[in-house]
Amino acid sequence: MPEETEGTSAKVGRKLTRRGFLKAAAIGAAAAGAVAAAPALLSQGAHAMTMNEAKPLPSFGRGNPVVVYIRNAAKGEIVIMSGTREYVVKDSILASRLVAASMG
Amino acid sequence: MSSHREAPSISKDPVADNTDLYAFRDPTDPTKVTILANYIPLEEPAGGPNFFNFGDDVLYEILIDNNGDGVEDVVYQFRFKTKVANGATFLYNTLPISFNGTVYENLNINQSYTVTRVKGRRRKGSAKVLATGLRTPPVNVGPLSTPDYANLVPPSIHDIGSGRTVFAGQRRDGFYVDLGSIFDLGNLRPFAAFHILKPPPEDLPKDGVSGFNVHTIALRVPITDLTAGGVTPKGFDDPKAVLGIWAAASRQKATIRNGASDSDSDSDDSGDRTRGDEGDDDSDDSDDREVQAGPWTQVSRLGNPLINEVIIPLGKKDGWNATEPKDDKQFRAYYDDPEISRLIPFLYSPSGIQVPPPPRTDVVTILLTGIPAGAISGFANFTGKVLADYLRLNVAIPVAEAPDPLGLLGGDIQGFPNGRRVMDDVVDIELRALAGATPFTPGFNVFPNNALADGISPVDPLVIPFLQEFPYLPTPHQGYKHEHDHG
Numbered sequence: 001m002p003e004e005t006e007g008t009s010a011k012v013g014r015k016l017t018r019r020g021f022l023k024a025a026a027i028g029a030a031a032a033g034a035v036a037a038a039p040a041l042l043s044q045g046a047h048a049m050t051m052n053e054a055k056p057l058p059s060f061g062r063g064n065p066v067v068v069y070i071r072n073a074a075k076g077e078i079v080i081m082s083g084t085r086e087y088v089v090k091d092s093i094l095a096s097r098l099v100a101a102s103m104g
Numbered sequence: 105m106s107s108h109r110e111a112p113s114i115s116k117d118p119v120a121d122n123t124d125l126y127a128f129r130d131p132t133d134p135t136k137v138t139i140l141a142n143y144i145p146l147e148e149p150a151g152g153p154n155f156f157n158f159g160d161d162v163l164y165e166i167l168i169d170n171n172g173d174g175v176e177d178v179v180y181q182f183r184f185k186t187k188v189a190n191g192a193t194f195l196y197n198t199l200p201i202s203f204n205g206t207v208y209e210n211l212n213i214n215q216s217y218t219v220t221r222v223k224g225r226r227r228k229g230s231a232k233v234l235a236t237g238l239r240t241p242p243v244n245v246g247p248l249s250t251p252d253y254a255n256l257v258p259p260s261i262h263d264i265g266s267g268r269t270v271f272a273g274q275r276r277d278g279f280y281v282d283l284g285s286i287f288d289l290g291n292l293r294p295f296a297a298f299h300i301l302k303p304p305p306e307d308l309p310k311d312g313v314s315g316f317n318v319h320t321i322a323l324r325v326p327i328t329d330l331t332a333g334g335v336t337p338k339g340f341d342d343p344k345a346v347l348g349i350w351a352a353a354s355r356q357k358a359t360i361r362n363g364a365s366d367s368d369s370d371s372d373d374s375g376d377r378t379r380g381d382e383g384d385d386d387s388d389d390s391d392d393r394e395v396q397a398g399p400w401t402q403v404s405r406l407g408n409p410l411i412n413e414v415i416i417p418l419g420k421k422d423g424w425n426a427t428e429p430k431d432d433k434q435f436r437a438y439y440d441d442p443e444i445s446r447l448i449p450f451l452y453s454p455s456g457i458q459v460p461p462p463p464r465t466d467v468v469t470i471l472l473t474g475i476p477a478g479a480i481s482g483f484a485n486f487t488g489k490v491l492a493d494y495l496r497l498n499v500a501i502p503v504a505e506a507p508d509p510l511g512l513l514g515g516d517i518q519g520f521p522n523g524r525r526v527m528d529d530v531v532d533i534e535l536r537a538l539a540g541a542t543p544f545t546p547g548f549n550v551f552p553n554n555a556l557a558d559g560i561s562p563v564d565p566l567v568i569p570f571l572q573e574f575p576y577l578p579t580p581h582q583g584y585k586h587e588h589d590h591g
Contacts, residue, residue, distance in 0.1 A: 081358050
């Protein structure tokens with residue numbers, strides 16, 4: 001379950017999952033940081049979700065850039081920001097993959 | 105300075121830097137409170153061609169605690185948006201600027217803003233947009249560009265309904281202090297003869313802020329807009345009469361700089377570039393060189409003058425700026441034993457001056473809780489046990505007919521530390537208070553403690569020509585005269 005911080009919107013964030021994050025990040029107009037450095041990874045993840053999930057996109061990130069920040073790779077803490085909202089997702093595997101991707 | 109460039113991080117981010125905060129019962133309409141929040145320190149008036157503006161990517165806020173818990177109950181938020189009329193010129197204005205009844209003609213860079221009132225916590229409360237598209241005046245460029253500057257200002261003073269008035273724009277900095285002397289190892293020119301390092305022979309004090317401008321957000325609202333329950337307090341000792349007021353600036357947590365954008369390589373030089381946004385989902389920002397995302401994160405705040413400047417030590421200043429008043433208890437040690445109170449008897453030891461020993465409950469009372477009723481006749485600005493740094497304004501204390509810049513120390517109960525008026529000499533007041541020259545420590549309310557001063561006085565209107573009406577701060581210096589040379 002993502003952790004919300006001040007400035008977040010519970011009604012938007014309550015369903016944000018790893019898959020949702022990947023999809024939102026992939027459609028962001030200017031996804032940045034580790035995400036921007038891992039196009040292959042993202043396209044793979046986004047594709048997988050598109051194939052397997054028919055749910056509508058969360059409003060989070062729609063029309064706004066999505067910025068992703070790995071706050072603590074060892075703990076798998078990934079901060080996702082769009083508009084004035086922020087979520088913290090804990091996913092050690094995803095964090096490891098993003099870090100690995102950032103190393104080229 | 106009051107809070108100009110007072111902390112390492114914010115000194116590198118002037119657009120978001122709170123410099124001064126004033127809050128007082130309005131002398132022209134005592135049913136209202138005027139709050140002035142200044143930003144952008146030491147604006148050089150000739151600083152073109154990109155003259156000073158508010159930050160489109162900054163959230164400016166004025167916050168009011170009306171029940172003494174250190175938490176805001178009413179917030180006014182200000183967001184700015186800049187439009188460049190003609191991106192094909194470097195000019196700020198293309199001919200003399202005039203107001204045609206609708207817009208400022210020949211002004212190439214226009215900034216407008218939105219005012220939002222939040223009831224409750226600033227990020228979670230109930231928000232209502234009070235007004236949007238409000239114009240700001242140009243800066244005072246010089247006699248050819250802004251030949252009648254004072255008359256360019258009224259079109260940017262806006263009545264936004266329900267008795268509220270707002271203004272946002274450049275003003276002359278109303279703060280006054282002998283910076284060059286004080287920051288030279290605490291040298292007070294009037295007391296130079298007593299300084300342990302034997303400074304050069306006494307010289308006339310010099311106002312280090314003279315000749316510079318700031319950007320002001322001015323707000324005048326009915327007292328009932330601010331008090332708990334919207335009541336009109338019954339008297340000075342009514343707990344609902346005292347408000348805690350502070351100002352802040354916040355930036356979104358993340359900024360991504362994309363370098364050259366597509367538009368940089370286009371041949372389109374028609375301008376009309378828009379920056380800033382008015383809400384979460386505004387996607388019409390055509391400038392993609394920078395992307396902001398994430399929650400608003402406070403980078404600057406200001407309540408009482410000079411706190412982060414001289415009370416809070418260097419290693420804590422950035423953290424203090426990011427902290428909320430409700431959490432100020434963590435800084436109590438610096439009020440209990442202020443560094444400047446230790447320096448005074450050391451630097452001026454030839455005078456024999458002594459100050460009260462720690463713990464300085466007098467300083468804690470004056471600056472962190474306010475003064476309870478009964479200590480000073482007709483006065484109270486106590487907000488409760490919560491230690492919080494903010495201006496404490498008792499809105500039931502009448503407007504003084506003849507304000508004394510020394511405020512409460514001068515027997516004028518409307519003045520600082522009851523809120524803060526533009527003319528209040530907060531440097532001298534706080535110097536003396538930190539030296540114990542108040543009624544709370546009568547043994548130290550003696551010479552030279554009660555005469556400490558930097559020597560700059562606002563009494564002469566030629567020194568700082570404050571206005572007698574909203575927005576009270578003087579007309580900004582123009583660039584052409586270069587008035588540093590004269591004052």
